[in-house]
Amino acid sequence: MTTDPRGQFLESLTAFTQEHRAKHWEGDFREFLQHILPQQPERFTRNSHQYVWSMVRLTGLKERENGSDARPHGLFTDELFGITDALERIADYFKAASAGSEVGRRLLLLLGPPSGGKSTMVILLKRGLEEYSHTDAGALYAIKGCPVDQSPLHLIPHTLRGNFRETYGVEITGELCPFCRVRLADEFAGDFMRFPVQRIFISEAGRTGIGTYAPHDPTTADIADLVGSVDLSKVSKFGDEGDPRAWSWSGAVYAASRGILEMIEILKVKREFLYLLLTLTQEKNVKVSRFPLIYLDETIVAHTNLAEFQKFLQERENEALLDRMVIIKVPYTLSYQDESRIYTKLISSAPNFREVHLDPHALDSAAIFAVLTRLHKSEREGLDLSKKARLYTGEHVDGVSLAEVDRIRAETPEEGMSGVSPRFVINALSKAITKSEARSLTSMEVLLALKDAIESDARMDAKQKRQWSDFLVVARKDFYNRWVKEDVHKALFASFEQEAQSLLEKYLDEVEATLDRHEITDPITGEGRSPDERFQRAVEEKINISESGKLSFRQEVVRKAMVAYKQGEKFTLDSHARLHEAIEQYLFDERRDVLRLVASSTRPDEDAKQKISAVQQRLVDEYGYDEHSAKEALNYVTTLLSQE
Numbered sequence: 001m002t003t004d005p006r007g008q009f010l011e012s013l014t015a016f017t018q019e020h021r022a023k024h025w026e027g028d029f030r031e032f033l034q035h036i037l038p039q040q041p042e043r044f045t046r047n048s049h050q051y052v053w054s055m056v057r058l059t060g061l062k063e064r065e066n067g068s069d070a071r072p073h074g075l076f077t078d079e080l081f082g083i084t085d086a087l088e089r090i091a092d093y094f095k096a097a098s099a100g101s102e103v104g105r106r107l108l109l110l111l112g113p114p115s116g117g118k119s120t121m122v123i124l125l126k127r128g129l130e131e132y133s134h135t136d137a138g139a140l141y142a143i144k145g146c147p148v149d150q151s152p153l154h155l156i157p158h159t160l161r162g163n164f165r166e167t168y169g170v171e172i173t174g175e176l177c178p179f180c181r182v183r184l185a186d187e188f189a190g191d192f193m194r195f196p197v198q199r200i201f202i203s204e205a206g207r208t209g210i211g212t213y214a215p216h217d218p219t220t221a222d223i224a225d226l227v228g229s230v231d232l233s234k235v236s237k238f239g240d241e242g243d244p245r246a247w248s249w250s251g252a253v254y255a256a257s258r259g260i261l262e263m264i265e266i267l268k269v270k271r272e273f274l275y276l277l278l279t280l281t282q283e284k285n286v287k288v289s290r291f292p293l294i295y296l297d298e299t300i301v302a303h304t305n306l307a308e309f310q311k312f313l314q315e316r317e318n319e320a321l322l323d324r325m326v327i328i329k330v331p332y333t334l335s336y337q338d339e340s341r342i343y344t345k346l347i348s349s350a351p352n353f354r355e356v357h358l359d360p361h362a363l364d365s366a367a368i369f370a371v372l373t374r375l376h377k378s379e380r381e382g383l384d385l386s387k388k389a390r391l392y393t394g395e396h397v398d399g400v401s402l403a404e405v406d407r408i409r410a411e412t413p414e415e416g417m418s419g420v421s422p423r424f425v426i427n428a429l430s431k432a433i434t435k436s437e438a439r440s441l442t443s444m445e446v447l448l449a450l451k452d453a454i455e456s457d458a459r460m461d462a463k464q465k466r467q468w469s470d471f472l473v474v475a476r477k478d479f480y481n482r483w484v485k486e487d488v489h490k491a492l493f494a495s496f497e498q499e500a501q502s503l504l505e506k507y508l509d510e511v512e513a514t515l516d517r518h519e520i521t522d523p524i525t526g527e528g529r530s531p532d533e534r535f536q537r538a539v540e541e542k543i544n545i546s547e548s549g550k551l552s553f554r555q556e557v558v559r560k561a562m563v564a565y566k567q568g569e570k571f572t573l574d575s576h577a578r579l580h581e582a583i584e585q586y587l588f589d590e591r592r593d594v595l596r597l598v599a600s601s602t603r604p605d606e607d608a609k610q611k612i613s614a615v616q617q618r619l620v621d622e623y624g625y626d627e628h629s630a631k632e633a634l635n636y637v638t639t640l641l642s643q644e
Contacts, residue, residue: 029194030193045170048259048260049098049299051138052098052260056094056125058138081338081339081341082338083117086112090110093328105324106282107326108302109326110303110328111330115422116330117330122260129209130210133202146180148296150257154174155176155195177294179247180195182243182244182245207255210261211260212252212262214265223276224251227253228249257298268308282324284296332419343366350430359441359442359443359624361443362445364443364479366428366429367425373468376414385471391408428449428452432446432448442633447475481640488633489588500584501572503586507539508557510531511557511558536550536554537550542582542585543582619634
């Protein structure tokens with residue numbers, strides 16, 4: 001095989017086309033029963049929910065450690081970030097529906113704010129089905145020429161289905177469509193064994209197994225978009241408008257047969273549309289004039305925004321419709337790291353971002369702002385929005401256990417259903433890029449771009465603009481300032497990692513001596529001395545460990561150190577996140593005067609110039625900055641230090 005990337009890509013394209021072509025199959029119903037069905041009969045009697053669940057289990061789930069349940073993975077989590085709870089509820093819906101529960105007779109409605117991931121979820125489900133149908137496990141067979149691609153097993157008369165169940169151990173559900181019923185009589189004289197069968201592949205573009213409906217002007221919307229209408233060009237050929245062969249089977253519900261029907265902004269459609277869809281979900285059939293009930297097996301996944309849903313709730317006549325829906329909230333993520341990953345994904349495909357450098361905290365700073373707009377104030381004393389944002393991202397916050405996060409979330413279930421959308425942030429970044437002559441954006445420039453976007457947004461009132469501008473200040477003061485000071489500090493002191501590890505070991509020795517009540521031997525004089533309580537408190541106070549809480553904190557540190565020792569590992573800065581933060585801050589404060597001297601000199605001497613140049617270069621080489629952002633970061637930190 002060639003090692004050239006272009007050659008490898010061509011080979012992969014060739015292999016793909018050969019693989020997909022080789023899996024095609026055609027034959028009559030007798031051959032299907034003889035050669036295809038006996039392989040795994042249960043696969044060919046799956047309904048749409050079972051088929052989707054099989055796909056999700058194969059490509060989109062990862063078993064939990066205890067093996068008792070599953071979590072969304074792969075199919076979803078490579079594209080969607082920070083909404084694991086919603087993905088798990090969707091997986092639970094398909095799991096319950098595939099088991100035959102009443103959930104399978106309910107329409108799935110995804111409810112959430114704009115640009116929150118609802119459409120992406122459905123797109124990923126549809127892509128997953130398309131790929132799954134090309135696998136052996138996802139092989140689908142249909143009556144050739146059937147407008148709804150129904151299962152060939154529907155050809156078996158009801159009087160023989162009991163024998164089929166006894167022979168193959170599976171149940172047939174469904175009726176022959178009117179179109180195929182007429183063909184069976186006219187073309188095959190009732191001999192269903194000669195009816196042609198073929199393997200089909202789900203394709204949104206090919207209108208096979210996937211249908212999509214987007215609402216338009218309600219005054220002109222026609223239900224024919226869903227169920228089709230009479231094809232006048234064929235009436236003269238067949239002589240009767242009631243002949244199913246003269247019907248246009250172009251409706252979205254027919255394209256979705258055996259798969260998924262996506263209803264975009266479903267609550268904007270006419271009520272008659274909703275009743276048709278909910279009847280289809282519950283009864284698995286639709287009624288078209290002149291025809292008997294048409295059996296259709298498909299999963300309806302709809303989505304809408306909160307504003308439309310609130311309007312829908314206000315109309316009492318909609319209560320019956322709500323009872324036939326499974327509603328899953330899809331909020332914005334509340335983890336700023338996941339929000340930042342969303343931005344990274346969105347800008348990775350945008351040409352104007354490829355030539356612009358973003359400093360290492362630019363997207364995180366924007367993400368912090370976005371998350372702050374989505375949070376609600378807590379009634380808990382001392383738990384402000386900054387601490388909430390840190391907790392929801394998995395960071396340690398003094399006085400709050402990570403085990404309490406779920407309870408804190410439960411106090412404000414509407415968090416994430418409003419606030420800044422990822423699209424708002426990306427639009428602000430795009431505008432800032434067009435103005436940037438340096439082709440480089442710093443975190444401060446990103447925050448200023450967001451401020452400009454807020455001030456120029458005509459949809460916001462003055463109160464909301466002030467509130468969101470205040471969130472920008474919080475993002476800068478509580479997050480960016482800390483991040484950039486740490487970067488500059490590490491870059492200034494090349495031996496930081498070694499110094500920090502030595503300081504960590506010193507702290508651990510002092511703590512162990514304090515807890516065990518023994519003296520420490522001075523490495524130089526060999527004399528014994530009491531543990532240095534002042535040093536221990538100086539480190540602990542950097543992360544606001546109180547006098548009353550110091551004992552439990554020290555015991556926790558020693559316990560983690562012992563676990564690492566027993567496992568044959570070294571206790572390092574990465575072994576304890578909060579102690580890591582304390583050590584870094586301790587070192588930084590010890591050397592802030594040196595940093596002021598190096599960075600703030602208006603006329604630096606040659607030695608100072610070399611130090612400044614070395615700091616900037618290390619920021620570029622090791623911390624993700626470029627020349628422009630490194631210089632700005634150093635100047636910014638100098639300003640911060642002069643204000644302290």
